[in-house]
Amino acid sequence: MAIERTFAIIKPDAVAAGQQGEILARIQKAGFKIVAMKSMRLTKEEAGGFYAVHKARPFFGELTDFMSSGKIIAMVLEAENGILKWRDTMGATDPKKASPGTIRHDLGTGIGTNCTHGSDAPETAAFEISYFFAGMELI
Numbered sequence: 001m002a003i004e005r006t007f008a009i010i011k012p013d014a015v016a017a018g019q020q021g022e023i024l025a026r027i028q029k030a031g032f033k034i035v036a037m038k039s040m041r042l043t044k045e046e047a048g049g050f051y052a053v054h055k056a057r058p059f060f061g062e063l064t065d066f067m068s069s070g071k072i073i074a075m076v077l078e079a080e081n082g083i084l085k086w087r088d089t090m091g092a093t094d095p096k097k098a099s100p101g102t103i104r105h106d107l108g109t110g111i112g113t114n115c116t117h118g119s120d121a122p123e124t125a126a127f128e129i130s131y132f133f134a135g136m137e138l139i
Helices: 012-016 020-029 044-050 060-067 082-090 103-107 122-132
Strands: 003-010 033-040 072-080 116-118
Touching (some): 012 072, 044 122
Antiparallel strands (some): 003 116
16 A cells, blocks of 8 residues: 545634644554644634635535634644544444444534544545645655
8 A cells, every 4th residue: 555645624613622642643553644634713714714615605605604613633644544544533423323433423422513623535635734834845
């Protein structure tokens, strides 16, 4: 398998609950290399640009409100088969449907407040990484 980069966010609910240390520990335990990381707060417009693919969906406003409601931690992770590996580490979007031991199962409280985000495909990862990180930050 090839080494692959993926994009990850520790969402506002997890940061507000002080879960970022636990999530970072799980990332390292799963064998990821953290290539880049920053703590920031998105504006509603920045969140809207990031989630533009969902603009026509009924939950778009709620999603952008939530993602701009507090600090996030944006990261670029690297591992063999990194995209799928991160999605497996996070668990299903709905914490109630996520497997025990996954981040979302153990720490998430709902579909919207599920602690983490991760890219779902190489093209998505490329867009998401470049949305948050300049090339010099990825060396």
